[in-house]
Amino acid sequence: MEGSSPPPPDVLAFAGHAAEYFGLLGAIGSFVVRRLGRMPPRIGWARPRMADFLFVAWIGGVILLIGVHSWLIAIRIAAELLAWVLCTRGSRFVAIPAVFAAAVLPLAGHAAAMQPSAAGAELADAVHVLSAAMWAGGILALASLRPPDGWRTDDARNLLERFGRVAVIAFGVTALTGLLSASEHLNGLSDLWSTAYGIVLALKVAGVLVMAGLSLLWRRGVGNGGADALVAVLVVVATAALATLPSPA
Template sequence: MLFAGLLVAVGAVAFRLVVIRQFPGFGPASGGALVDPARPAARIGRLASLAVVLGTIGRLVAEMGVFRDPFEPFWAEIRLLVAGTSWGRAWLAQITAAALSVIAFTLAARPGRAAEPGWMLAAAGVVLLAYTPALSGHAVGAEHYVTAAITADVLHVAAGGAWLGTLAVMAGVLHLGRRSGAEISRAHIVDWITAFSPLALGSAAVIGATGLFAAWLHLGAFSALWAEPYGRRLSLKLLFVLGVVGCGAYNWKRSRGRVLASGDPARLPPTVVLELAVAVGLLLITAVLTTTTPPLHE
């Protein structure tokens, strides 16, 4: 929940700044009013930020389940964990950034120019959110190159949101726009895909580079990919990454033609749904991987 919400929140901002800025999209709704695609994107971002809040609270509950001392007062234990440990300070930063993002996306969902301050605040909120996983994960615990490890982790998360999060938001906005009666032509969808493709390609390159760096930093030896629990789970993650990349490459080459050849109403090709489904599996494996100790951290 935490990772999915984080990526989609980043994707909502990327969708607003990259895709909509180039191609605004929707025409009038059935009642004659113009439909602003940024508003459903903001509502999706708000739901995603709420998911981050819930996921972050879940992390605290799980951490308390591990370290809870039954002979100490419950609230004193929480206060000690949150205020007295580096993990707790990172948790505070994460819950604060998530709450800030909820407020920001709520403001961004307002009509017209009144939404601009909300989007600016949302951009700041998701930057902070992208930074927080590194503060309590494997990056901050690296034996060497800690600053580089944290930077790579932040870029890895941000690129994942810019690619998969933006794709999820685009699909969600099209669905919500169609429900509201907006006129969504094939040209609108093709324009959005055209704006999204360079973002996805650049993000994939960043994910590949930062992922390789993290593997080199945490594995220690190539044989750890099959000899260690962390390595085996990382290998499984790599298989899912290849699946997402394969779907993405197919969509990059074929999605425009598939949209133009689709029936009424125009919609994204089914392979986009497949790409997002594989991405969900990728997030589940990542969640397990973050709780597994790398060989060089033992």
């Protein structure tokens, strides 16, 4: 009986990107939520499992490296592993390698292929990823928490209010840098419905808008973040697809 053949490189790349994006966004979001929980009055249960997110990111990086051999990806994997080790040991420096890993994600993506404005495209994409991690990743981190008495308690409402102030700014930066990135990757508006890349991008934008609406409802006491986190996962999947699809521009 013949052994099963390995999946095509594009499938590996998609799986790796999805896991890595999910893990890094969730990890940085966890860091943000933890910091917010330490603000007075301190919220002791606001400690998302950052190490789990980092481990998922590392696994995703390894999968990606199998399909796409790149020293940049290898460096990112090393940073993710270092962040995971530091996190499991309770080091205060865990954010440094985690942020570095997230910031260099564009170096292996479409932004790196943009000429002659590669540096500007990479910078915009790096800021885009980091700002998205602060609010979308924060939503993933918050949704993983289980407050002792639910999300309607004073502590839970305080945490959501603190996060909301950060999320509004981060969302604005994400939207602006996302618009700049789209202008680099699309030739025109028609690409949004005439190309695979554009269609996935349009679906991602729609998902982000849905997330924003659900976040507002959650902040006002409607829901528990589950639907918001589910849409966030779908947005991550769309982001992974964009990383593997050729851009029209």
